[in-house]
Amino acid sequence: MAMDGYRGFLVLLVSALLVGFLSVIFTLVWVLHYRGGLGWDGTELEFNWHPVLMVTGFVFIQGIAIIVYRLPWTWKCSKLLMKSIHAGLNAVAAILAIISLVAVFENRNFSNKTHLYSLHGWIGLTVVILYVLQLLLGFFVFLLPWAPLSLRAALMPIHVYSGLLLFGTAIVTTLTGVTEKLFFVLKDPAYSTFPPEGVFANILGLLILVFGALIFWIVTRPQWKRPKEPNSTLFQPNGGTTEREEGSMATSYGHNMDKSDSELNSEAAARKRNLALDEAVQRSTM
Amino acid sequence: MAMDGYRGFLVLLVSALLVGFLSVIFTLVWVLHYRGGLGWDGTELEFNWHPVLMVTGFVFIQGIAIIVYRLPWTWKCSKLLMKSIHAGLNAVAAILAIISLVAVFENRNFSNKTHLYSLHGWIGLTVVILYVLQLLLGFFVFLLPWAPLSLRAALMPIHVYSGLLLFGTAIVTTLTGVTEKLFFVLKDPAYSTFPPEGVFANILGLLILVFGALIFWIVTRPQWKRPKEPNSTLFQPNGGTTEREEGSMATSYGHNMDKSDSELNSEAAARKRNLALDEAVQRSTM
Numbered sequence: 003m004a005m006d007g008y009r010g011f012l013v014l015l016v017s018a019l020l021v022g023f024l025s026v027i028f029t030l031v032w033v034l035h036y037r038g039g040l041g042w043d044g045t046e047l048e049f050n051w052h053p054v055l056m057v058t059g060f061v062f063i064q065g066i067a068i069i070v071y072r073l074p075w076t077w078k079c080s081k082l083l084m085k086s087i088h089a090g091l092n093a094v095a096a097i098l099a100i101i102s103l104v105a106v107f108e109n110r111n112f113s114n115k116t117h118l119y120s121l122h123g124w125i126g127l128t129v130v131i132l133y134v135l136q137l138l139l140g141f142f143v144f145l146l147p148w149a150p151l152s153l154r155a156a157l158m159p160i161h162v163y164s165g166l167l168l169f170g171t172a173i174v175t176t177l178t179g180v181t182e183k184l185f186f187v188l189k190d191p192a193y194s195t196f197p198p199e200g201v202f203a204n205i206l207g208l209l210i211l212v213f214g215a216l217i218f219w220i221v222t223r224p225q226w227k228r229p230k231e232p233n234s235t236l237f238q239p240n241g242g243t244t245e246r247e248e249g250s251m252a253t254s255y256g257h258n259m260d261k262s263d264s265e266l267n268s269e270a271a272a273r274k275r276n277l278a279l280d281e282a283v284q285r286s287t288m
Numbered sequence: 289m290a291m292d293g294y295r296g297f298l299v300l301l302v303s304a305l306l307v308g309f310l311s312v313i314f315t316l317v318w319v320l321h322y323r324g325g326l327g328w329d330g331t332e333l334e335f336n337w338h339p340v341l342m343v344t345g346f347v348f349i350q351g352i353a354i355i356v357y358r359l360p361w362t363w364k365c366s367k368l369l370m371k372s373i374h375a376g377l378n379a380v381a382a383i384l385a386i387i388s389l390v391a392v393f394e395n396r397n398f399s400n401k402t403h404l405y406s407l408h409g410w411i412g413l414t415v416v417i418l419y420v421l422q423l424l425l426g427f428f429v430f431l432l433p434w435a436p437l438s439l440r441a442a443l444m445p446i447h448v449y450s451g452l453l454l455f456g457t458a459i460v461t462t463l464t465g466v467t468e469k470l471f472f473v474l475k476d477p478a479y480s481t482f483p484p485e486g487v488f489a490n491i492l493g494l495l496i497l498v499f500g501a502l503i504f505w506i507v508t509r510p511q512w513k514r515p516k517e518p519n520s521t522l523f524q525p526n527g528g529t530t531e532r533e534e535g536s537m538a539t540s541y542g543h544n545m546d547k548s549d550s551e552l553n554s555e556a557a558a559r560k561r562n563l564a565l566d567e568a569v570q571r572s573t574m
Contacts, residue, residue, distance in 0.1 A: 116480045121467055121493040163508060167501055174460050174497065181407055181464045185471035194402045207407040211460065215453055222449060 008074060011226050018069070018216040021209055022062040028206040029057040036199040037187075042105075044112030051105040053179065059098025060130075060172045061210055065217040067091035068169060071228045072220060081231065085145050092137050099130050122178040129171045136164050166221070173214045180207045294360060297512050304355070304502040307495055308348040314492040315343040322485045323473075328391075330398030337391040339465065345384025346416075346458050347496055351503040353377035354455060357514045358506060367517060371431050378423050385416050408464040415457045422450050452507070459500045466493045 033040060033050035040054070041047030070076070070088050110117050118127060143149045143157055180203055184193050191197045220226065319326060319336035326340070327333030356362070356374050396403050404413060429435045429443055466489055470479050477483045506512065 116482070119480045119482055119486065121463060121470070121490045124490055124494065125463075125497065159509075163505060167504060170456055170504075171497065174463055177407060177411075177460055177464050178467045181467045182471055184407070185468055194405045196402070196405055200405065204407045204410055208410065211411065211457065218453060218456075219449060223445075 007225055011072070011074065011220075011223075014216060014220050015069075015073070018065070018213060018220060021213045021216060022065060025206060025209045025213055026054075026058050026062055028202070028209060029053050032199070032203055032206060036202070044108055046109065048105050048112070049109040052102045052109075053183070055098045055102035055105070056172075056176060056179070057210065059095040059102070060133075061176055061213065063091055063095040063098070064133075064169055064172060065213060067095060068165060068217055069220045072226045074226075077228055082145075084228075089137070089141055089145050092133075092140070096130075096134050096137050099133065103127070103130060120178075120182055122175060122182050125171065125178070126175040129168060129175055132164070133168050133172075136161070136168060166218070169217070170214065173210055176210055177207050293511055297358070297360065297506070297509075300502060300506050301355075301359070304351070304499060304506060307499045307502060308351060311492060311495040311499055312340075312344050312348055314488070314495060315339050318485070318489055318492060322488070330394055332395065334391050334398070335395040338388045338395075339469070341384045341388035341391070342458075342462060342465070343496065345381040345388070346419075347462055347499065349377055349381040349384070350419075350455055350458060351499060353381060354451060354503055355506045358512045360512075363514055368431075370514075375423070375427055375431050378419075378426070382416075382420055382423050385419065389413070389416060406464075406468055408461060408468050411457065411464070412461040415454055415461055418450070419454050419458075422447070422454060452504070455503070456500065459496055462496055463493050 033054055037046065037050050039047055040050050042051070067088055070091065071084055076084055107117065109115075118124065139157070140161060143154060144161070184200055184203055188197060188200055193200045319340055323332065323336050325333055326336050328337070353374055356377065357370055362370055393403065395401075404410065425443070426447060429440060430447070470486055470489055474483060474486055479486045
């Protein structure tokens with residue numbers, strides 16, 4: 003990566019970290035200053051863990067997990083290490099999201115409120131379930147060493163697409179959550195009279211959106227992609243496959259096979275396999 | 289495109305059209321059956337044009353405009369024709385969005401309600417303004433023939449990124465709109481008691497989300513990309529530029545220069561210019 007590209011990347015990364023961090027701070031200030039604080043007693047104080055843990059885990063940490071392969075100073079680290087960090091961050095995000103759901107369910111039970119009636123609840127629960135499935139799939143197919151290369155190649159475009167879609171949908175869900183909370187609690191003075199809490203939480207919503215936009219920019223710049231492992235060229239003797247997978251979304255973990263994977267094979271075997279992959283990838287995208 | 293790929297594309301396209309069309313129908317049923325119908329008299333009947341026009345224009349038509357280059361039967365049409373269709377659909381979407389905003393503003397004035405206090409209003413107005421700017425920029429830079437190739441090359445990755453981001457944000461905004469409307473109007477019976485209107489509008493929200501996911505899948509499959517114009521190879525003598533732009537987001541209008549553009553230049557001049565483009569594109573992404 004040229005010096006100029008590196009500086010550009012750093013500016014974007016620092017902006018994303020700053021905006022993400024600010025989102026978490028704003029959420030904390032919202033619940034501590036405007037919503038009575040935090041607790042684990044079934045009351046609204048327990049509910050308040052819901053936005054805090056979701057913005058911290060399901061927005062901020064999930065966003066960082068998505069771009070972790072793109073940090074240039076990690077390009078000398080092994081792919082396995084980076085995969086572990088990617089999986090680890092996503093696991094932390096999933097755990098925080100689940101604890102955050104427990105907080106809501108306990109609060110609803112405690113106050114005899116109905117569960118899951120709103121669009122926010124429907125989308126949110128679906129996203130968390132799909133996120134956990136994506137995490138398990140990623141763990142078994144891409145992190146553990148046993149999945150055949152053909153399966154990895156077939157699932158990678160889907161993994162990348164699902165990851166970005168889930169992140170985007172997490173943001174959709176968060177903003178519907180902010181919206182429903184504000185309409186629910188801001189009665190006197192009403193949300194429509196621009197009370198400080200309403201304006202403050204609106205700004206929080208914008209911050210979350212900007213964070214998402216920054217992550218989306220970083221992860222779709224082809225020049226900030228982790229370079230191919232030296233041996234992975236073995237798997238790209240025919241230009242077609244490379245280009246097809248390459249363009250798949252230009253995210254960092256697009257199609258590079260592990261060095262360790264590729265060392266298992268002779269070049270001739272790899273070339274043969276590549277034709278099969280080629281078909282498998284094409285089938286997978288229909 | 290192989291026969292198999294073509295069938296896969298058709299299945300996705302028909303699904304997207306179906307889900308998009310259903311979203312429009314659901315919105316119509318919502319306002320006609322549950323919200324008293326449509327009118328242009330300042331009352332809630334005028335407000336009701338807001339969701340109808342937004343889902344029709346700013347979600348459905350905008351989504352179709354994004355994938356229009358990917359329809360295989362249009363690949364024999366000129367790039368200029370396809371650009372005109374892309375721009376035309378986006379212009380229709382923008383006009384419907386603006387009329388839709390007029391409906392809200394007139395309704396708010398009529399009932400002495402305050403404007404733009406909610407997160408939905410803040411994000412929504414911003415997105416419509418940015419969308420109109422994106423449309424104007426696209427018109428002057430990519431549709432009119434006068435912009436230099438270096439400018440087109442520098443702006444294309446930004447155009448593609450902004451287009452997808454605006455579409456995603458349009459969906460975010462729509463779902464916050466559905467959420468705030470339901471919390472606003474469903475008082476007796478309350479939203480939390482699962483009234484038919486609440487469940488119906490939740491399903492509408494899910495349909496809009498699925499429509500967005502289908503468009504996002506279609507537009508990020510590299511194998512469904514409009515093939516390069518025959519002459520555009522002139523502009524890719526050094527592999528670096530091609531790969532960088534290629535991966536940029538794998539959307540159909542990624543980086544192909546017009547046949548007409550390329551015909552203006554000799555191969556030698558094109559090669560020289562390409563180095564400049566190379567730098568310009570890199571600068572633009574920082």
